[in-house]
Amino acid sequence: MESLDRIKGRFPSMLKDVPSTNDNEAVVELADKTQLRKIVAEAKKYFDLLFMLMVVDRPPKTFEMNYVLSSYSKKDLLTIRVNIDRDEAEIDSIAGIFTSAEWEEREAYDLFGIDFRHHPDQRRILLPEDWPGHPLRKDFEVTEEVKNWTGLDMKF
Amino acid sequence: MEATGSTNRITINIGPVHPSTHGVLKFVVDIEGDTMVKVEPEIGFVHRGVEKMAEGRNYNSYTPVIDKLDYIAALNWEVLYASVVEKALGVSLPPRAVYIRTLMCEMQRIMSHLLFVGHVGEDLGNTTLFMWGFRERELLMDLMESVSGGRLAPMYVSMGGVYYDLPKDFESRLLPVLHTIEHRVLNEYKALSYENDLFIARTKGVGVISREFAYKYGLTGPNIRGSGIARDLRKDEPYLAYDKLDFDVVTEKGGDAYARFMIRINEILESIKMMRQLVKDMPAGEVKTKVPWFFKIPPKYTFVRQETPRGEAAMYMVTNDDTKPYRLKIRSPSFYVMQALRELMVGHKVADLVAILGSLDPVPGEIDR
Numbered sequence: 151m152e153s154l155d156r157i158k159g160r161f162p163s164m165l166k167d168v169p170s171t172n173d174n175e176a177v178v179e180l181a182d183k184t185q186l187r188k189i190v191a192e193a194k195k196y197f198d199l200l201f202m203l204m205v206v207d208r209p210p211k212t213f214e215m216n217y218v219l220s221s222y223s224k225k226d227l228l229t230i231r232v233n234i235d236r237d238e239a240e241i242d243s244i245a246g247i248f249t250s251a252e253w254e255e256r257e258a259y260d261l262f263g264i265d266f267r268h269h270p271d272q273r274r275i276l277l278p279e280d281w282p283g284h285p286l287r288k289d290f291e292v293t294e295e296v297k298n299w300t301g302l303d304m305k306f
Numbered sequence: 307m308e309a310t311g312s313t314n315r316i317t318i319n320i321g322p323v324h325p326s327t328h329g330v331l332k333f334v335v336d337i338e339g340d341t342m343v344k345v346e347p348e349i350g351f352v353h354r355g356v357e358k359m360a361e362g363r364n365y366n367s368y369t370p371v372i373d374k375l376d377y378i379a380a381l382n383w384e385v386l387y388a389s390v391v392e393k394a395l396g397v398s399l400p401p402r403a404v405y406i407r408t409l410m411c412e413m414q415r416i417m418s419h420l421l422f423v424g425h426v427g428e429d430l431g432n433t434t435l436f437m438w439g440f441r442e443r444e445l446l447m448d449l450m451e452s453v454s455g456g457r458l459a460p461m462y463v464s465m466g467g468v469y470y471d472l473p474k475d476f477e478s479r480l481l482p483v484l485h486t487i488e489h490r491v492l493n494e495y496k497a498l499s500y501e502n503d504l505f506i507a508r509t510k511g512v513g514v515i516s517r518e519f520a521y522k523y524g525l526t527g528p529n530i531r532g533s534g535i536a537r538d539l540r541k542d543e544p545y546l547a548y549d550k551l552d553f554d555v556v557t558e559k560g561g562d563a564y565a566r567f568m569i570r571i572n573e574i575l576e577s578i579k580m581m582r583q584l585v586k587d588m589p590a591g592e593v594k595t596k597v598p599w600f601f602k603i604p605p606k607y608t609f610v611r612q613e614t615p616r617g618e619a620a621m622y623m624v625t626n627d628d629t630k631p632y633r634l635k636i637r638s639p640s641f642y643v644m645q646a647l648r649e650l651m652v653g654h655k656v657a658d659l660v661a662i663l664g665s666l667d668p669v670p671g672e673i674d675r
Contacts, residue, residue, distance in 0.1 A: 171607055171608060172609045222521065274350075
């Protein structure tokens with residue numbers, strides 16, 4: 151993919167190729183999560199649509215962040231994969247670059263408990279504010295508290 | 307209702323239970339006079355943990371859950387989910403199954419768009435249009451029932467094809483229905499909607515989406531085709547039998563609620579055109595490749611995106627050598643639409659809220675997952 155080569159040219163030896171099983175998709179792994187904003191900003195020149203943000207929980211150590219970028223004019227997909235530490239789950243927000251990432255990041259915060267630094271409005275989106283825990287984590291347990299949750303304590 | 311800050315600024319809640327929110331959605335709206343100055347959409351009222359459920363069920367048992375995701379266009383999502391699993395498994399479909407799936411997808415698209423037409427009518431106080439939308443949809447509902455046994459949640463698409471073949475008299479029943487719908491959309495709807503002065507006054511110039519705005523919020527589907535962006539996955543990345551069909555990507559220039567309404571009207575006509583071709587060219591043979599009920603998929607990442615009536619939907623599935631997905635991420639197009647509303651609504655009158663929301667055709671079940 152020509153655009154990917156250009157992005158790699160700007161940031162030599164930072165992105166590692168990962169074989170992809172999908173057509174038109176290139177997957178790169180970014181080792182240094184502090185560089186994410188720079189890489190995404192550069193990638194936005196060629197991929198103008200943030201298609202989705204998929205978080206995969208890989209216990210015991212990592213959360214795998216998959217930023218799937220697409221384009222309105224081309225078929226190409228670029229997935230930027232970043233592994234972050236599960237215990238200190240935090241990463242820079244890219245909502246400043248892609249406005250559409252704002253709610254996707256809120257969702258990741260809500261369901262996985264990932265802290266997005268410099269996010270404009272980080273709060274729960276799908277679940278109520280007083281919901282116990284982050285349900286898409288693999289170690290989420292359906293405790294008595296979850297079972298008996300009624301939402302009656304909520305402030306409207 | 308409460309007064310905040312300056313004397314004439316009032317915060318009102320619209321929803322979560324409100325006839326014009328198309329389900330359970332809530333808007334916290336700040337108004338000055340009759341103008342909206344700040345809009346905060348709130349979602350999550352029908353969150354059922356669909357992605358979490360995927361991690362606890364085997365691949366086949368998950369299809370009924372997908373049915374309830376977007377309950378207006380359940381079949382399109384069934385096809386999308388089956389496509390992901392089949393791609394991961396490496397199963398190919400018999401030609402007849404491909405055609406039947408395409409046919410049913412387009413039928414579901416017409417049903418969804420007819421409901422949209424009815425709902426926009428109801429939102430704008432035009433109850434007759436609401437009844438008419440349901441009347442035409444009912445004709446297709448009956449056909450859907452005769453094919454799959456279900457109406458709203460068909461549960462028709464199986465791994466490797468579809469569960470049942472089409473009934474013998476399907477073609478002879480379908481073609482008159484298509485003719486009826488085409489005739490009514492072209493002639494009857496005209497007077498009540500797109501050539502009606504009141505309707506035009508409520509929708510023209512309301513909620514204009516520019517190209518930049520669409521890019522900013524990642525909007526897709528009919529909503530951006532109303533802004534002149536000719537992007538349609540059925541044409542750009544053909545799946546199923548779409549590469550064998552002769553159809554046009556409908557676009558409009560206005561970008562307003564009226565343009566988005568016209569997109570749906572014209573897409574109904576395009577879909578009818580496609581269905582006629584599909585019925586004519588329908589190949590004979592098997593409708594299903596044999597796939598065992600329980601199966602395992604080796605560790606891999608599988609991505610599929612398709613065009614649903616609401617825009618580009620996608621699934622990204624991570625498998626882990628198990629009988630159920632390790633992680634299934636669902637991209638719902640309406641989720642992105644909801645995010646854009648906080649900017650799109652500002653500056654309009656409160657009465658336009660329902661017109662804008664209606665013209666974007668969101669479904670809460672799909673937004674909240």
